[in-house]
Amino acid sequence: MTALLEVDNVTVEFSLRGGPVPGSPSRDRFAALEGVSLELAERETLGIVGESGSGKTTLVRAIVGMVPIQKGRIVWKGSDLSGTDPDSRRRIRKDMSMIFQNPLASLNPRMTIGQIIAEPCQVHEPHASRAEIRRRVAETMERVGLAPALVNRYPHEFSGGQCQRVGIARALIGRPKLIICDEPVAALDVSIRAQIVNLLKQLQDEFGISLIMISHDLSVIRHVSHRIMVMYLGHVMEMLPSGHLLQNSCHPYTRALIESVPIPDPSIQKAREMRTIKGELPSMRNPPSGCRFTTRCPIARDRCGDSRPALLEAGPGHWLACPYCDPPPGLKTG
Amino acid sequence: MAVDGASLDIHPGEVLAVVGESGSGKSQTALAVTGLLARNGTPEGSILWEGREILGLPEHRLARLRSEEIAMIFQNPMTCLNPYLRISTQMIEGMTLNRKMTRTQARSACIEMLETVQIADAGNRIDMYPHEFSGGMLQRIMIAMSLLRRPRLLIADEPTTALDVTVQMQIVQLLEHIRRQYDTAIMLITHDLGLVASISDRISIMYNGQIMESGLAENVFSRPRHPYTRALLDAVPRIDQDEKILRGIAGDPPDPASRTPGCPFHSRCAYRMAPCVEHRPDTLGSREHAHACHLPDET
Ligand SMILES: Nc1ncnc2c1ncn2[C@@H]1O[C@H](COP(=O)(O)OP(=O)(O)OP(=O)(O)O)[C@@H](O)[C@H]1O
Ligand code: SF4
Numbered sequence: 001m002t003a004l005l006e007v008d009n010v011t012v013e014f015s016l017r018g019g020p021v022p023g024s025p026s027r028d029r030f031a032a033l034e035g036v037s038l039e040l041a042e043r044e045t046l047g048i049v050g051e052s053g054s055g056k057t058t059l060v061r062a063i064v065g066m067v068p069i070q071k072g073r074i075v076w077k078g079s080d081l082s083g084t085d086p087d088s089r090r091r092i093r094k095d096m097s098m099i100f101q102n103p104l105a106s107l108n109p110r111m112t113i114g115q116i117i118a119e120p121c122q123v124h125e126p127h128a129s130r131a132e133i134r135r136r137v138a139e140t141m142e143r144v145g146l147a148p149a150l151v152n153r154y155p156h157e158f159s160g161g162q163c164q165r166v167g168i169a170r171a172l173i174g175r176p177k178l179i180i181c182d183e184p185v186a187a188l189d190v191s192i193r194a195q196i197v198n199l200l201k202q203l204q205d206e207f208g209i210s211l212i213m214i215s216h217d218l219s220v221i222r223h224v225s226h227r228i229m230v231m232y233l234g235h236v237m238e239m240l241p242s243g244h245l246l247q248n249s250c251h252p253y254t255r256a257l258i259e260s261v262p263i264p265d266p267s268i269q270k271a272r273e274m275r276t277i278k279g280e281l282p283s284m285r286n287p288p289s290g291c292r293f294t295t296r297c298p299i300a301r302d303r304c305g306d307s308r309p310a311l312l313e314a315g316p317g318h319w320l321a322c323p324y325c326d327p328p329p330g331l332k333t334g
Numbered sequence: 335m336a337v338d339g340a341s342l343d344i345h346p347g348e349v350l351a352v353v354g355e356s357g358s359g360k361s362q363t364a365l366a367v368t369g370l371l372a373r374n375g376t377p378e379g380s381i382l383w384e385g386r387e388i389l390g391l392p393e394h395r396l397a398r399l400r401s402e403e404i405a406m407i408f409q410n411p412m413t414c415l416n417p418y419l420r421i422s423t424q425m426i427e428g429m430t431l432n433r434k435m436t437r438t439q440a441r442s443a444c445i446e447m448l449e450t451v452q453i454a455d456a457g458n459r460i461d462m463y464p465h466e467f468s469g470g471m472l473q474r475i476m477i478a479m480s481l482l483r484r485p486r487l488l489i490a491d492e493p494t495t496a497l498d499v500t501v502q503m504q505i506v507q508l509l510e511h512i513r514r515q516y517d518t519a520i521m522l523i524t525h526d527l528g529l530v531a532s533i534s535d536r537i538s539i540m541y542n543g544q545i546m547e548s549g550l551a552e553n554v555f556s557r558p559r560h561p562y563t564r565a566l567l568d569a570v571p572r573i574d575q576d577e578k579i580l581r582g583i584a585g586d587p588p589d590p591a592s593r594t595p596g597c598p599f600h601s602r603c604a605y606r607m608a609p610c611v612e613h614r615p616d617t618l619g620s621r622e623h624a625h626a627c628h629l630p631d632e633t
């Protein structure tokens with residue numbers, strides 16, 4: 001399995017006064033992302049979960065080149081993105097597209113649906129004829145469940161679910177290899193979320209796309225992803241196949257997340273022992289030293305604050321950054 | 335009650351969840367309860383407060399009821415907080431205004447209430463400004479403020495939607511504690527079925543201003559009768575189950591401006607029959623479990 005995308009030990013820093021400023025002295029900076037690595041295969045869905053401010057959006061913005069990285073490499077099909085010339089970088093970027101959380105706000109209100117969907121095509125394929133583009137727009141609209149007859153309407157005439165379909169059509173029209181979805185359903189009504197989740201899964205099957213899916217909602221992430229990455233304050237805590245999440249995950253933060261997800265069935269939920277995670281999320285600008293979860297971890301010991309625990313392989317495809325938690329129950333030996 | 339004949343009732347110490355999507359009229363219903371709607375909308379029917387009709391009460395009587403007996407908390411705590419004033423100023427003001435209390439007494443009551451909602455180091459933090467707190471802490475501070483007046487009814491409109499899951503559970507436990515400790519009735523307005531399952535005693539499922547199904551939480555979740563309730567439960571993934579596909583509900587949430595003579599859900603309902611389009615179904619059942627649908631039972 002060759003990786004489509006490889007994120008290798010990437011660090012992204014921001015100026016404490018706001019904005020990415022690579023040149024500012026280090027005491028004025030903080031790392032929103034520190035030493036993060038991941039691999040993504042073709043046709044794979046990687047889900048990223050973590051509390052607000054854990055660096056999920058920063059990570060995907062670094063991948064698509066929207067924020068500069070201070071350390072590490074981003075490798076696309078074997079070639080280092082930071083090393084390639086602007087032209088090939090642009091070509092690679094055409095292979096990636098993004099879908100955002102707030103469907104209406106991410107669409108230009110003055111453009112028609114057709115113009116919005118066609119835009120990436122016009123940027124990346126300036127030689128495509130108008131007729132060709134029109135055909136592609138109609139075809140893509142149909143694929144995402146929008147009637148092509150709506151092509152001349154404006155975003156404000158659409159519901160939230162329809163706007164998200166427009167966002168998906170726009171992301172899809174350039175036939176990307178990777179679509180990154182940053183909280184694609186958080187702003188939608190419950191009955192619409194399932195429609196969009198199903199559509200994304202179906203398009204992935206059909207076109208063999210890879211997906212990176214960011215969500216606060218662990219139930220959604222588990223449902224759509226092949227693998228799950230758990231982030232906390234800019235570090236990766238655990239990464240494992242989503243089928244193993246309930247049985248084999250063992251990082252105290254992952255376990256706390258799982259226990260916090262309510263089950264929509266009162267006879268089960270009310271009987272569950274809810275051990276809420278104590279304390280507040282520390283500030284990213286002044287994070288705890290060593291393991292970033294120390295201040296809230298139920299099993300923390302003194303040594304946890306000394307140095308950052310390495311992300312080590314705890315089982316097949318299972319990476320874990322805690323030396324003190326119990327090993328995955330599925331893997332216990334003698 | 336105000337929203338197109340929707341009726342709700344809630345007892346002391348009870349948590350009633352009003353569940354619905356955007357445009358379902360759930361916040362509208364809450365506003366009607368507090369009589370706020372009276373100025374722009376025109377509520378019909380009746381609102382009984384401890385057995386007495388409050389609809390049509392003179393404004394000053396309603397205002398007193400609102401300020402002394404009913405409190406509201408919102409999704410965004412900043413709708414209730416002034417960003418430029420210290421928490422202490424904002425909390426103490428309300429107390430010294432309404433009750434005969436010295437500032438020192440009020441201050442220590444406020445600190446005590448902040449401790450109840452688990453704000454650590456409340457004695458010092460009470461003098462901080464809103465921006466110095468996290469979203470979850472602000473939510474708890476807002477709850478503390480709303481509790482200072484010891485309301486009989488607390489209306490919580492999407493109180494956890496903007497919060498991380500780990501913090502959501504802290505708020506759930508806090509609400510649970512409040513109803514135990516003070517026998518406060520809580521009306522929880524939300525679309526989050528997980529939250530509903532965590533805390534509510536009874537549920538009302540709303541669609542376009544009307545109640546589709548209501549009853550004890552256990553009844554509605556384990557024996558849902560209305561096609562909308564069932565579809566809603568099928569549309570959410572569960573952490574404890576491996577569902578291969580989620581069944582979304584086709585179509586879009588209701589347009590609040592539209593009114594149909596039939597069942598409000600008919601355009602999206604998989605079981606639609608001719609009467610559904612023309613006649614509003616009657617609500618059948620009891621306080622334990624009731625629903626409004628033309629389908630014969632056991633379908
Ligand atoms: N352009 C920027 N300038 C300065 N700080 C930033 C910038 N973008 C993000 N940050 C900070 O970096 C940290 C990580 O933010 P990020 O948006 O990646 O988190 P997230 O995991 O996506 O959170 P959420 O779930 O709330 O979307 C936060 O502390 C944020 O305030
Ligand atoms: S390294 Fe220490 S603090 Fe971090 S998760 Fe493990 S036990 Fe907890």
Ligand SMILES: [Mg+2]
Nearest residue numbers: 056057058182
């Ligand atoms: Mg984000």
